Amino acid sequence: MQILSTSLAMLQKNDIVKHAKLTYQKVRLAILNRIGEPSKSLQKDSGLYWNEGDKHGIDLKDYSHWRDHGPFKDGRWEALGRLQYQMFEKLVTFAAVERPIGSAIEWGCGGGMNAVHYVGEVNRFYGIDISRANLEECDRQMRSRGFVGFRPILIEPEKPEDALEKVKEKCRFFLCTFVYECLPGVEYANRVTKIAHDLLVPGGLAMIQIRYYNGLSQTRPKRANYFKNATRFTSYPIDEFWILSERIGFEPLYVVLVPPPEHYPLTGDTYAYFFMRKPEGSRNAVHPVAINRNI
Numbered sequence: 135m136q137i138l139s140t141s142l143a144m145l146q147k148n149d150i151v152k153h154a155k156l157t158y159q160k161v162r163l164a165i166l167n168r169i170g171e172p173s174k175s176l177q178k179d180s181g182l183y184w185n186e187g188d189k190h191g192i193d194l195k196d197y198s199h200w201r202d203h204g205p206f207k208d209g210r211w212e213a214l215g216r217l218q219y220q221m222f223e224k225l226v227t228f229a230a231v232e233r234p235i236g237s238a239i240e241w242g243c244g245g246g247m248n249a250v251h252y253v254g255e256v257n258r259f260y261g262i263d264i265s266r267a268n269l270e271e272c273d274r275q276m277r278s279r280g281f282v283g284f285r286p287i288l289i290e291p292e293k294p295e296d297a298l299e300k301v302k303e304k305c306r307f308f309l310c311t312f313v314y315e316c317l318p319g320v321e322y323a324n325r326v327t328k329i330a331h332d333l334l335v336p337g338g339l340a341m342i343q344i345r346y347y348n349g350l351s352q353t354r355p356k357r358a359n360y361f362k363n364a365t366r367f368t369s370y371p372i373d374e375f376w377i378l379s380e381r382i383g384f385e386p387l388y389v390v391l392v393p394p395p396e397h398y399p400l401t402g403d404t405y406a407y408f409f410m411r412k413p414e415g416s417r418n419a420v421h422p423v424a425i426n427r428n429i
Contacts, residue, residue: 170357174292176318179360181291184265184316190361197365198268199312200245201275211247218311219251221390222341225409228387229339237305239333241297241326242313244268246275253281260301262287291318294325301333308333308340311407315345317368320355324378331382334412340384345369346406353404372406384410 187194196204201211226233234255243249243261249272252259261272261284269286276284287300308330317323323344330340347353347369355370356363370378376386390407 170319171359173319173321176358176360177291177322180316180318180364181264183361183364184291185267187361187364194265194267195245198244198265198271199247200271201247203245206247211245215247215251218248218341221407221409222307222309225339225341225387228409229411231306231337231339235306235339237303238307238309239301239305239330241308241310241330242316243272244312246272248309248311249284250275250279250281253279256283256307258283258285258303258305260285260287260305262289262297262301264289264291294322294329297329298332304335304338305333306335306338308338308342310341311343314343315366315368316364318360319357320368320370323368323370324382327379327384328382331384331412331416336412336414336416338412340410340412341407342410343405343407344375346375346404347371348404369404375406375408379408379410383412383416385413386410 183192184194184198187197193204196206199206199211199214206214226235236256237258237260238252238256239260239262240249241262243263245268246261249259249261253276259276259281261269263269263272263286266288269288273284273286276282285301287297289296289300310326310330314323314326317326327342330342334340345353345366345368347355352366353369356367360367372389376389379386387409389409392405392407393403
């Protein structure tokens, strides 16, 4: 009887300890979500996620949009890349830019879903990524189509500005899709937007897709726990990103919402494609100017 009583006491004590630990973790996470984790910590975690996430059960090839992985089978990989290439073609027509454009940069090229559609448009295509595996796969996909002008640019997540030194020329087009939502924080995304501006020639064009905040909690930008929130970490109100881009030096031309707002209940996604130009005679921005909003 004494042994049974002791065992029950130990079990109760263990339950109390477990409950205390869970409560501590919840309180800690709530505080971090409110005040945010340090930027350097988030940047480090993003590097671990996109390079070693497979060790934690994350399908990196799916999330990095590799051909024939995850949902990108049965022609879907090709179709989504083609759809976004058609957006580029509309932008070029709208901006009255001569083709072929000759040189392009993609921030976060992943498995080459977008890149392969530019083989007839450019002589040099710079792919910037924090994953060596992604760069190698993107190069493989482009070479499979006879293109040998791919220039892989590997950067550390803590040092995105290194791209300014590693890309050896100013290019005529900057592309970034399905990446801004994965960047480790709004301030970091601001830096990437400035880098995009600085990598372009005057008159160069940019197509940047963001996940936008529409007032609902699920689209709110995150401030902590990158591994849990990686694919929905960063978002902006549409007007905020427009104003930020202007302050950096871009001329926003138009925005396309995909999917249309009436489809929100079906997908939960809120994507906005920004189509912009670096004005002729524009100088590189000194620094991005953030807009402070309590969202």
